[in-house]
Amino acid sequence: MFETARSIVAGQHTIAELVPRIKRHGDFKHVVIVTQPSIKAMGVIDRIESELSQAGISSRCLSDVKPEPTVDNIQQVYSRIASEPVDLFIGIGGGSVLDATKLFSVLMTDPVDVMSLVGIDRVSKPGIPTVLIPTTSGTGSEVTPNAIVTIPEQELKVGIISRHLLPMLVIIDPALTVSLPPNITAATGMDAFTHALESYISTKANPISDMFALESMRLISGSLLQAYHHGSDLQARENVLLGSMYGGMALSSAGTAAVHALAYPLGGKFNITHGVANSMLLPHVMTFNMDAIQTRLGHVACAMGLQIGTEGGKAVSEAVIRQIFEWTSEMHIPQNLRAFGVTDEDVGELAVAASKVTRLLHNNPKPMNIDDIQAVYRQLLP
Numbered sequence: 001m002f003e004t005a006r007s008i009v010a011g012q013h014t015i016a017e018l019v020p021r022i023k024r025h026g027d028f029k030h031v032v033i034v035t036q037p038s039i040k041a042m043g044v045i046d047r048i049e050s051e052l053s054q055a056g057i058s059s060r061c062l063s064d065v066k067p068e069p070t071v072d073n074i075q076q077v078y079s080r081i082a083s084e085p086v087d088l089f090i091g092i093g094g095g096s097v098l099d100a101t102k103l104f105s106v107l108m109t110d111p112v113d114v115m116s117l118v119g120i121d122r123v124s125k126p127g128i129p130t131v132l133i134p135t136t137s138g139t140g141s142e143v144t145p146n147a148i149v150t151i152p153e154q155e156l157k158v159g160i161i162s163r164h165l166l167p168m169l170v171i172i173d174p175a176l177t178v179s180l181p182p183n184i185t186a187a188t189g190m191d192a193f194t195h196a197l198e199s200y201i202s203t204k205a206n207p208i209s210d211m212f213a214l215e216s217m218r219l220i221s222g223s224l225l226q227a228y229h230h231g232s233d234l235q236a237r238e239n240v241l242l243g244s245m246y247g248g249m250a251l252s253s254a255g256t257a258a259v260h261a262l263a264y265p266l267g268g269k270f271n272i273t274h275g276v277a278n279s280m281l282l283p284h285v286m287t288f289n290m291d292a293i294q295t296r297l298g299h300v301a302c303a304m305g306l307q308i309g310t311e312g313g314k315a316v317s318e319a320v321i322r323q324i325f326e327w328t329s330e331m332h333i334p335q336n337l338r339a340f341g342v343t344d345e346d347v348g349e350l351a352v353a354a355s356k357v358t359r360l361l362h363n364n365p366k367p368m369n370i371d372d373i374q375a376v377y378r379q380l381l382p
């Protein structure tokens with residue numbers, strides 16, 4: 001099955017079309033903009049507020065959604081608007097902001113405890129309409145039915161998955177990603193690549209997810225290093241941002257797998273940024289999966305533009321994995337969990353937490369037991 005945003009506008013400087021597009025969708029009067037201070041500093045929020053005001057639409061801005069928000073952070077920020085008239089949310093930011101916006105939208109129409117929504121199809125009804133505008137090229141959250149929240153008490157990140165989280169309108173404007181510093185370009189770009197690759201080798205991969213996954217990998221492989229080294233290259237930024245959205249479309253249909261399952265405890269317990277955790281795990285999990293996915297890795301090599309045959313085989317799979325290692329090294333993404341305070345003693349607990357993310361482990365092309373999971377974490381503790 002494939003479901004996505006109702007409308008998508010993509011292209012350089014399309015943020016200028018925001019207010020006219022909103023007006024086409026309905027007679028909205030009270031908008032809440034959800035964002036973060038780093039996005040406000042870009043000046044884009046002031047412009048949006050001024051254009052909304054000229055169109056006779058009142059707006060209020062919430063800018064204190066935390067990166068990789070906790071359940072408490074969501075609940076607190078939501079409580080400040082719970083009793084106000086809101087008929088449209090605009091989320092403008094990275095995956096953290098977009099996920100928070102989706103949750104505020106459904107809490108407005110069904111004000112339940114966020115924890116009661118964790119899992120698949122637990123959201124009872126549509127929320128207030130949303131416009132989602134990504135400013136990182138990573139999560140693809142703008143087109144996924146997912147929202148990820150951190151539960152500090154359980155040292156875990158969990159997913160809320162519902163078609164009611166899909167937005168009314170998405171604006172994909174690469175100009176909004178030019179200000180991303182290289183380390184965030186790297187981590188979020190690798191997250192996007194991981195979405196595409198995991199979707200392509202998922203047990204739920206299908207013709208629709210395959211199309212988005214391959215195009216996502218082609219675009220990201222061709223432009224991520226350029227966007228990292230030359231952040232103002234708008235064409236490279238556009239390619240990675242489109243690749244990120246296609247990765248989100250692929251994962252909406254096919255799901256991510258063991259890389260994401262093992263990344264969640266690293267985020268929940270050690271606050272390792274989502275994209276960094278995925279980048280570190282990706283080559284090791286693919287090495288574990290390799291014998292089950294050699295033909296598919298042949299297609300991946302082709303999408304990545306690697307100069308080798310497409311017939312599959314161990315050498316091609318190894319070339320894909322080597323290329324991923326080379327990217328993380330060139331973009332200075334750590335390859336050692338000790339840099340984040342993880343010790344050998346933590347491996348047991350991390351593996352137990354990861355083994356509970358069965359929603360994603362089920363998608364992995366090769367079953368992973370707790371010993372296999374421990375072995376992957378140990379690879380990152382040389």
Ligand SMILES: NC(=O)c1ccc[n+]([C@@H]2O[C@H](COP(=O)([O-])OP(=O)(O)OC[C@H]3O[C@@H](n4cnc5c(N)ncnc54)[C@H](O)[C@@H]3O)[C@@H](O)[C@H]2O)c1
Binds near residue numbers: 036068137147179248
């Ligand atoms: N919903 C989904 O489908 C999905 C998929 C994957 C990940 N996620 C979740 O998304 C979250 C991560 O999102 P993310 O990787 O986009 O990072 P993020 O939203 O946490 O942003 C990272 C940092 O970059 C800053 N930033 C964002 N845009 C910027 C810009 N244009 N210029 C300068 N700084 C900017 C943010 O303020 C923040 O400090 C995690 O919680 C992750 O689990 C969601």
Ligand SMILES: [Fe+2]
Binds near residue numbers: 274
């Ligand atoms: Fe991700």
